[in-house]
Amino acid sequence: MHRTNSSRQTVKNSLRVRKIHVYLTLVLLVFGFIVAYSVQLTMSGASNLPSSTKDNEWEKxxxxxxxxxxxxxxxxxLEKRLAKLRMEVTAKEKELSERQTVSKQMLSRLEELRMRAGLIPVTGPGVAVTLDDSKSAHTFDNVAEGIVHDQNIRDVVNELFSAGAEGISVNGQRLIGGSSIRCVGPTVIVNDTKLAPPFVIEAIGDKDTLVSALRMPGGVIDxxxxxxxxxxxxxxxxxxxxxxxGETQTKAGVKPPVNQG
Structure with a gap:
């Protein structure tokens, strides 16, 4: 009798489990249907977008x-234009640099010409030659033999220019192409300025060359x-x-000092 009751209980439990399985199966089927329907609806909605919307997206x-x-x-x-502008700037810079180089050369040449023309003060190595009257000139039968004449100054100046002097002055009077060195009575006049001995002749140039030229045996100093x-x-x-x-033009009938004799 006890065994029969137990069997009945087992059958009831088995039926209960089967019902649960059925319920779960139905629930899963319904859920799957809902999911499938949602996906289909979504895809259908996407595929059924108005053609105007698609066109707008494409146009964008x-x-x-x-x-x-x-x-x-x-x-x-813009890159091509920039490259062209860079080339133009480079060309302009080169042109400007060349012009500046030419300008510097011209300025340097002009400065050299102004210096040689005596228009600007100059400083450099050189020599100073001092000529003074003989201390015993008063004892000479001919006093003129013991004093410095314009010709003596010109001889020294000519020698210095021949030796390469770049500029010369006599007692502070700068000599140029139009300068004159002459005597008026006992007075030496340079650039229309009266000078008195001693006469200091200063010259700029290679000092060793200038000194050698002046000290040459049988030369002007001897x-x-x-x-x-x-x-x-x-x-x-x-x-x-x-x-x-003073004036920079050569006066009529007066030669540059290097040629006066």
């Missing part, structure tokens, strides 16, 4: 692509010493010559 993409292409072309054109004139030659690393003051 087309316009965006066109804009990107236009911007790319614009950038390429000849002047034979007349017992007071003569001294001093080289220096710094000779200062003033600028010429």
């Amino acid at each position: 993409k087309v316009r965006l692509n066109e804009k990107l292409i236009n911007e790319k072309e614009t950038n390429e054109n 000849i002047l010493k034979q007349r017992t004139l007071e003569i001294s030659i001093n080289s220096s690393d710094k000779i200062e010559l003033p600028a010429h003051v």
Whole structure:
């Protein structure tokens, strides 16, 4: 009797489990149907978008692509323009540099010409030659033999120019092409300025060359010493010559000092 009750209980439990399985199966089927329907509805909705919406999306993409292409072309054109401008700037810089080089050369040449023309003061190495009357001139039968004449000064100046002097002054009077060195009575006149001995002739140039030219045996200094004139030659690393003051044109009938005789 006990075994029969147990069997009945087992059958009831088995039926209960089967019912649960059926319920679960039905629930899963319904859920699956709902999910499938939702997916289908979504896909159907997406595929059933109005054609105008699709067209708008396509037009946006087309316009965006066109804009990107236009911007790319614009950038390429700007890069080409920039490269061209850089080339133009480089060419202008080169041209300006060449002009500046030419200008510097012209200024340097002009400065050299002004210096040689005596229009500007100059400083440089050179020599100073001092000529003075003989201390015993008063004892000479001919006093003129013991004093410095314009010709003596011109001889020294000519020798210095021949040796390469770049500029010369006599007692502070700068010599130029139009300068004159002459005597009026007992007075020596340079650039229309009266000068008195001692006469200091200063020249800028290679000091060793200038000194060698002056001390040449049988040269101008040897000849002047034979007349017992007071003569001294001093080289220096710094000779200062003033600028010429006065007219710069050669006067009629007057030659440059290097050629006067």
